[in-house]
Amino acid sequence: MSQRASAEVGDLAAPSSLWDRFVGSWAWPTTVFVLLLVGWEAYVRLSGILPVILPAPSAVLSYMWVQRELLLENAWPTVLHCLLGFVLAVVGGIAIAVLITQFTTIRRGFYPLVVGIALIPKISVAPLFTLWFGAGTVARVSLVFFIAFFPMVVSPASGLMSVDAGLLRMARAFGASRSQIFWSLRVPSAMPYVFDGMKVAMSLAVIGIIVAEFVTADRGLGYLVIFATGLLDTTMMLAAIILLSIIGLGLYFAIETAGRIVVYWRS
């Protein structure tokens, strides 16, 4: 057990009073959140604002419950395509990162290109992808892949190069070969970077799938937002947006948790 580490943190965050303990726990942010919802609800009821402009949170929540089947039916393709594009970006990005860091020729030729393309505002190519790949799944997954790919190259690549110089010297002194250094030093050193890259890639992937569904789709939560706009059904729109946020947060925390397990030595 890391008694030393936890003792240090414990000393800093030692709860002194009841109030400090409250602020330090989950209760405090939860309270803030609930208060904001109550404020929103009260504002809608007291001001008589039109539901088309701003529906009450209670209305949105009850809509979500009543229309749960419609929402889940549309959530499924969104999640699936988002994950598909994300996984492809992770696998492809790491593969390219390895090639770039291990072979000087490839790095010289391709890295400037990768950095250059990384600077393109990627959402702008969404219509182009529709032109190339049609209006189907391929276009959507491609956009997600394209938008999530670059952080998955840049971050693992810098991770693979980030090995501590002292460790590198030590390994060489003990006769480690290039491939031994790669597996025993570079890969573990890159892990924190890989997960940082995955967090960025995941938030971008969620944006990517929504934009893709805005542009071309007949299903999905992004499609539902556009569809609701056409109907002026703000409640439906907010319901879809809230569900999207929940999904995005869920995926993000899944990566965060996986990262904490894999990079166990960085707590």
Place this chain on the structure above:
Amino acid sequence: MAQIEITNVSKNFGFGNRAVVALDRVNLQIEKGSFVSLCGPSGCGKSTLLTLMLGLQAPSGGEIRINEQPVLSPDKSIGTVFQDANLMPWRTVLSNILYPVELRRLPKAQFRERALELLDLVGLRRFADHYPAELSGGMRQRVSICRALILDPDILLMDEPFSALDALTRDEMSLELQRIWSLHGKTVVFVTHSIREAVFLSDRVVVMGLAPGRITEEFDISLERPRSAEIETVDRFNTLIHDIRGSIARGRIGVDVEMERT
């Protein structure tokens, strides 16, 4: 023939007006089983000499032979301890010690017992399954000494291994190193800025000078072993420290610098 034969070794870094002569025609013979310390001002090439002996870099001129073989690349018969422990934070203490075994593709199971014995030797057996982050600096450095010893190398090269430690731990580690050395009879080359430590541990102290990096003087330390803290009351011990300090001070004035001034 000595176990380590350093003949006319030079090492230059950089070009043009950034050129540095880190080592200039260094000659040094180190006998098997002896404990030799390198002392000298910062920048005189102590680490460079060790790096060359490790085979991590090639000399610009001259030759280093270990066990009559020219040093071309890192060798199994050498164990090394650096200024920092350089432990991998994602591996346990035991797994860190077994790293050289793994690199040689030897069966790890066979070396497990030995690793635990070494941990016993430095009093850290119960930390075998801990991670480096849970250890103090001194404990980590002891683990790195175990790692250097795991393949039972004939030669141990140590570059300021105790410089990150507090004075008391440092003295303890000196005693421990002396004990390990006397038990295992290895050849040790030990770089330190502490003259006291060098005299305490060594059979021979080699003093190096600056600009260019070179050997200026050698001292035989014929004090009785085993040595304990009591040695500070021995006159000869203190005389040696005094003489070596003077020698280092003289070596700080570089040859090049003198010539430029005239």
